[in-house]
Amino acid sequence: MRVMDLDDILGSRPDDPLSALLREDLDRLSVAELEARIAALEGEIARSRRKIDHAVNHRASADALFKR
Structure with a gap:
C-alpha cells in the first residue's frame, strides 16, 4: 500500500477546499471555535x-x- 503525501491529498487546484482548510489561520479562532x-x-x-x-x-x- 502506497502512503499518500501532502500533494496527493491537496490536489492541484488552488481552490480545493482541503487546501484552504489546511492553510486557514487558527490564531483568530477561540477555544470554543477550535x-x-x-x-x-x-x-x-x-x-x-x-x-x-x-x-x-x-x-x-x-x-x-x-x-x-
Missing part, C-alpha cells in the same frame, strides 16, 4: 472511515462472488 472545528473534523474522519470500510467490504464481496 473545539467545534475538531468535532466537525472528527465527524468527517469517521464518515471517511465508514466509506473506506464500505468500499473494502464491497470489493471483498465482489471478489468472493467472482472468485478472484
